[in-house]
Amino acid sequence: MINKVQILSVTPPSNLDAYIRIANLWPMLSIEEEQSLTKQLRYDGDLNAAKTLILSHLRFVIYIARNYSGYGLLQADLIQEGNIGLMKAVRRFNPEIGVRLVSFAVHWIKSEIHEYVLRNWRIVKIATTKSQRKLFFNLRKTKKRLGWFNEEEIEIVARELGVSSRDVREMESRMSAQDITFNPFPEEDIDINNHNSIQYLKDKTSNFANGVEQDNWKKHASYKLSNALLRLDERSRDIINARWLDKNKKNTLQKLANNYGISAERVRQLEKNAMKKLKIAIEN
Template sequence: MRNNLHNFTDSEILQRYFQDVRSIPLLSQAEEQELAKLVQAGDEEAKRKMIEANLRLVIYLVKKYINRGLPVPDLVEEGNLGLIKAVERYDPARNCRFSTYAVWWIRQYMRRAIVNQSKVVRLPIHVMEELNLYVKGCRDFIKKYNREPTLEEISVYLDHEFSTINSFLGSFSQLVQLAPGGRTDENEGASISLEQLADTNAVNPLEHLHRILRLKTILLWLNELTPKEKYIIIHRFGLYNNDPQTLEEIGQTLELTRERIRQVEAKALVKLRRIIDKHKITLDDML
């Protein structure tokens, strides 16, 4: 196949690209595992084959991000970069198909591109004051009920009618990436100041605000795990801007065998699944 990963110029070329991608056969699980092992060994041809066989996954995921301010060709390009990253990082020893693993990376790259191109909104003082009240109320609510509140629930909880930020908060149902930007301190995302949110060099303050609330919820859930379980989940799935690590890499850090790390990971995932089910959160929401 031609090297058509990037640089689309018009809709006709884009449609032709989509047709080319859909003509590429999918991999069986056995083929996927074999190629992944070759990729780990540095085989560039295996890497190319694995990328091409999964390009249609990017096209499928792009649909969710259309009309978010980024042209479709740019979304495809960013998604393909995420796919490439996933191929490079995928561990065939993981107990999951590659597509399940790659979805996070593809969405991560597309979301970052959308956020980075968004114009920063400078908000009036009275709006910022109400946002401040909203953030504090949400933090208290999440701490008490272990879930993210709606605007109506916060209004009742604080006995305050949010008049000036009503239109802004309507976009909060759009989920933002789980991992915060910047350093990997897991508490940093929850302590971003409103001054930082309004800074002209920052991303859209509404995106940051939602990220804060989402991160706070995830932090609460992870805190129900043991320290070892929490560490393994964070580094296995690349939360808080970490790169995902293999069982071997985590095992070396914790001085445990690969099999022991796998067992602890499995136990932690069962716990998290129970928490997610309890709060009626879907896998799509989490991604």
């Protein structure tokens, strides 16, 4: 015969009704029983005490999980996540603080369910900040009617939840949006006539965009440099070409001085002035 612990170890959707019935069969603990079990767990590491504490509180997880049934997620999954929160609460509970375990566990149960709902309600994460999370879980029950909020309702909600009107409008817009599939016609072959969004997903292994940018920059830089060189006098242009743009050999100052019949220092001055002019021309 399958015992209660075996049945309660999993909660597949097909056995959810049976799971709920068995969970409700476990008796609720008195204050004295709970105190004794929590002390055995905390001070002696008694895992059997932990098991009893968890099983006797599963009905509370089921009750809390029902409040999140409006998000289109399986009730069994919500209960499973709540059970994780319950186990975390049992592990962290201090019997000396003077409150019942269920009061302490509510936060952990809701926290795990909240995280699960936020991860799975939409493909794109809808709430990341504290104010967005608060809005997400309060906006539905705050709404008195279907349709969009009017300005008065936005102000009321913002005031009640302690957020800005802008936050309310943005969250309402997010919750009203729908996920769109990348491939709306998966049964059809993708060809040039089917412009599915999935075809335009970024290939992170490709550097095509970087290559195009580099080519464009090189062309742009070359164009600017050519125009800037045309603004120089012939001697200065020849000096820059001989000193910096000749791919075969870089001419020395003395060689250029001999060619022009001037001193090497004068060639250096002409080169320096030409470089300043080029810089100004390229930057403009």
